[in-house]
Amino acid sequence: MRKKASQSKPFKRATDAPNLPATPFRFICYFVSYFRWWYVAMVILEALHAICGIMLPYAIGEIMRGVTRSTGDSRSILEAVSQPLMLFAALSIGEVLFGRSSGLCHTILHPLHRQHVTKSLYAYLQYHSHRYLSSSFAGALAHRITETSMGVTQTLAMLINEFMPVVIVFGVSTVLLSHAHQGLAIFVGIWAVVFISISFWLATRCRPYARQAAAARSKTAGIIVDSVTNLSSVRLFARLGFERRYLNEQLAQELRDVRKSNWYSERVRWFQFISAAVLKIGTLYYSLSLWSSGQIAVADFVMATSLSLLIISEARNLSRRFLEFFEHIGNVANGVFTIVQPHELIDRDRAIAHSITKGRIEFRRVHFSYSAGKKVFENLSVTIQPGQRVGLVGFSGSGKSSFVNLILRLFDPQSGQILIDGVDVRDMTQDALHAQISLIPQDPSLFHRTLLENIRYGRLDATDEEVIEAASKAYAHDFIAQMREGYDSLVGERGVKLSGGQRQRIAIARVILKNAPILILDEATSSLDSITEKAIQDTLDLAMNGKTVIVVAHRLSTIAHLDRILVFDQGRIVEDGTHTKLLALGGAYHRLWRMQAGGFLPVGA
Numbered sequence: 039m040r041k042k043a044s045q046s047k048p049f050k051r052a053t054d055a056p057n058l059p060a061t062p063f064r065f066i067c068y069f070v071s072y073f074r075w076w077y078v079a080m081v082i083l084e085a086l087h088a089i090c091g092i093m094l095p096y097a098i099g100e101i102m103r104g105v106t107r108s109t110g111d112s113r114s115i116l117e118a119v120s121q122p123l124m125l126f127a128a129l130s131i132g133e134v135l136f137g138r139s140s141g142l143c144h145t146i147l148h149p150l151h152r153q154h155v156t157k158s159l160y161a162y163l164q165y166h167s168h169r170y171l172s173s174s175f176a177g178a179l180a181h182r183i184t185e186t187s188m189g190v191t192q193t194l195a196m197l198i199n200e201f202m203p204v205v206i207v208f209g210v211s212t213v214l215l216s217h218a219h220q221g222l223a224i225f226v227g228i229w230a231v232v233f234i235s236i237s238f239w240l241a242t243r244c245r246p247y248a249r250q251a252a253a254a255r256s257k258t259a260g261i262i263v264d265s266v267t268n269l270s271s272v273r274l275f276a277r278l279g280f281e282r283r284y285l286n287e288q289l290a291q292e293l294r295d296v297r298k299s300n301w302y303s304e305r306v307r308w309f310q311f312i313s314a315a316v317l318k319i320g321t322l323y324y325s326l327s328l329w330s331s332g333q334i335a336v337a338d339f340v341m342a343t344s345l346s347l348l349i350i351s352e353a354r355n356l357s358r359r360f361l362e363f364f365e366h367i368g369n370v371a372n373g374v375f376t377i378v379q380p381h382e383l384i385d386r387d388r389a390i391a392h393s394i395t396k397g398r399i400e401f402r403r404v405h406f407s408y409s410a411g412k413k414v415f416e417n418l419s420v421t422i423q424p425g426q427r428v429g430l431v432g433f434s435g436s437g438k439s440s441f442v443n444l445i446l447r448l449f450d451p452q453s454g455q456i457l458i459d460g461v462d463v464r465d466m467t468q469d470a471l472h473a474q475i476s477l478i479p480q481d482p483s484l485f486h487r488t489l490l491e492n493i494r495y496g497r498l499d500a501t502d503e504e505v506i507e508a509a510s511k512a513y514a515h516d517f518i519a520q521m522r523e524g525y526d527s528l529v530g531e532r533g534v535k536l537s538g539g540q541r542q543r544i545a546i547a548r549v550i551l552k553n554a555p556i557l558i559l560d561e562a563t564s565s566l567d568s569i570t571e572k573a574i575q576d577t578l579d580l581a582m583n584g585k586t587v588i589v590v591a592h593r594l595s596t597i598a599h600l601d602r603i604l605v606f607d608q609g610r611i612v613e614d615g616t617h618t619k620l621l622a623l624g625g626a627y628h629r630l631w632r633m634q635a636g637g638f639l640p641v642g643a
C-alpha cells in the first residue's frame with residue numbers, strides 16, 4: 039500500500055519515511071486531513087461564534103424597534119421587547135458557548151497537531167544522507183522543525199480564528215444592513231473591500247521590513263551565542279572589549295532595521311485608525327441623515343452604528359495579522375523546502391535484510407567522487423577476505439575514510455560495486471547493513487544521556503550486568519565507578535563531560551556489546567594514554583576474533599601486527615601486504631615507517 043503511494047510522489051524518498059508532500063500548501067493540507075473532524079468542528083463553532091457576535095447589534099436594533107413601537111407603559115414595552123431580549127440573551131450565551139467550545143478544541147488539538155508535524159519531519163529527516171546532514175547545521179535543522187510545526191498550526195489557527203470571523207462579520211453585516219437600507223449596505227460593503235485590499239497590500243509591503251528586522255534579531259542572538267560559547271577564548275585573548283564593540287555594531291544595525299519595520303507598522307496603524315474613523319463617522323452621519331429623512335427607523339440607526347463598532351473591533355488588527363500569517367507560511371515553506379527534499383540514499387526495491395555470515399568485502403571497479411570534478415577513487419578493485427584484519431595507511435586525504443564511508447554506504451559510488459559476502463551493499467537494507475558493521479570513530483560523539491544508556495546503545499536489550507561487563511572489558515568501568523552517579527551520570531552534549539580517551543572507551547564498550555561481524559576502527563585508540571592503549575589493545579584483539587576488521591591508522595605501530603596493510607596514495611592502493619613484506623619492499627610504506635620512526639607525522643603528500 040505504502041509503496042504505491044510513494045511511487046506517485048514526484049521524487050525519491052526512503053520507503054519507511056513519512057510520505058510528506060513537498061509544497062507548503064499540500065504539506066498543510068496533508069496534516070489537516072489527519073485531524074479533519076476536529077477542524078470541521080472548529081470551523082463550525084467559530085462560524086457560529088462569529089454569527090452570534092454579529093447578530094447582537096441586530097437584536098439591539100430589534101429591542102429598540104420594540105421600544106419605539108410600544109405605547110410607552112412598562113407592560114407594553116416589556117411585551118414588545120421580550121422576544122428580541124430573548125434573542126439577545128440566546129446570542130450572548132451562544133457567543134460564549136461556541137467561542138469557548140472552539141477554544142477547547144484549539145487547546146486539545148493544536149499541541150497534538152504540532153507534535154504530529156514534529157514527529158513526521160523528524161522521521162523524514164532521519165533518512166537524509168550523510169552528505170545532507172554534514173552540509174547542514176544541526177541546530178538550524180532542529181529550529182526549522184520547531185518553526186515548521188508552529189507555522190502549520192498557527193497558519194490554520196489564523197485562518198479559522200482570525201480571517202474567517204472577519205469575513206463572516208463583513209458578510210452578515212452587509213446582509214443585515216441591506217434589510218435596513220441598500221445604501222448603508224453598499225457603503226459598509228465598499229469600505230470592507232477597500233479596507234481588506236489595502237490592509238493586504240500594506241502587509242505585503244511591510245513584509246521585507248519585518249523579515250529584515252527578524253533576521254537582524256536572529257543575527258544578534260547568534261552573535262551572543264557564539265561569543266558566550268567562546269567566552270574562554272575571548273578571555274584568553276583579552277578581547278572582552280572587542281566582543282562588546284562587535285555586538286554593539288550589530289545592535290546598532292538591529293536598531294535601524296527594527297525602527298524601519300516599526301515605522302512602517304506605525305503607518306499601517308495610521309491607516310487603520312483613519313479608516314475606522316471614516317467608517318464610524320460615515321455610518322453615523324449617513325444613518326443619521328437617513329433616519330432624519332424618515333428612510334430608516336431609529337432601530338436601524340442603532341443597529342448600523344453598533345455594527346460599525348463591531349466591524350472596527352474585528353478589523354482592527356487585520357494588517358498585523360496578515361503580516362504574521364505571511365511569516366507562518368514562510369516558516370512552513372522554509373521547513374518544507376529544506377527538509378522535505380529527495381532522499382539521496384534509499385533502499386532499493388529488492389533490498390533485503392541480508393545477514394552477513396563471512397564478512398568478505400569486495401570493491402569491484404569502483405569510481406567515486408564526492409562532487410563532480412575531483413575523483414577520489416578511479417577503478418578501485420580490492421578484496422578483503424573473511425576474518426582478515428586489514429590496516430589502511432596513507433597520507434591525509436589519500437582516501438582511507440572514503441573507503442570506509444563506501445563500505446558503510448554513507449555514499450554510493452558513481453559506478454562499480456561494493457559487495458559484502460557477494461551481495462551489493464545497495465541490495466541490503468541500510469538498517470541491516472549498519473546493524474552488522476561496528477564502527478569506532480576517532481572522536482566518538484555520545485548522547486547527552488546516562489553512561490548506561492550510551493553503552494546500551496550497542497544492544498538495546500542488554501542487561502545491566504552485560505553493560506557493566508562490556509564497560510569492564512573496555513577499561514571504562516573504573517572511571518565510571520569513580521563518578522558520583524556512576525552509570526547514571528549524564529555525559530553532557532556530545533559527551534563533553536568526558537575526556538577524549540574516556541569517550542573512546544565508551545565507544546569501544548558499545549561495540550563490544552554490539553558484537554557485529556565486521557569491525558571498523560578509525561584511530562580508535564588515538565586518545566588513550568599508552569598504558570591504557572596497551573591494555574585495551576588486548577581487549578580489541580579479543581573483540582576482533584572471528585571478525586573482518588579494518589583499522590584506519592596514522593600511527594603505524596598500531597597496525598604493524600595486522601594480517602594485511604593497504605597503502606593508499608591519492609585514491610589508489612599503491613602497496614598491499616604484511617608489515618614485514620612492505621618494509622622489505624622499500625616503497626611508500628617503508629618511507630612512512632621511517633618518517634614516523636624519526637618522529638615526523640606525515641600530514642600531506
Ligand SMILES: Nc1ncnc2c1ncn2[C@@H]1O[C@H](COP(=O)(O)OP(=O)(O)OP(=O)(O)O)[C@@H](O)[C@H]1O
Pocket residue numbers: 172408409414432433434435436437438439440441
Ligand atoms: N564529505 C566530503 N565531501 C567532499 N570531499 C571530501 C569529503 N570527505 C573527504 N573528501 C575529499 O576526499 C579526499 C579523500 O579524503 P579522505 O577523508 O577519504 O582521506 P583520508 O585518507 O581518510 O584522510 P585523513 O587521514 O586526513 O582522515 C580528500 O581530497 C578530501 O578532501
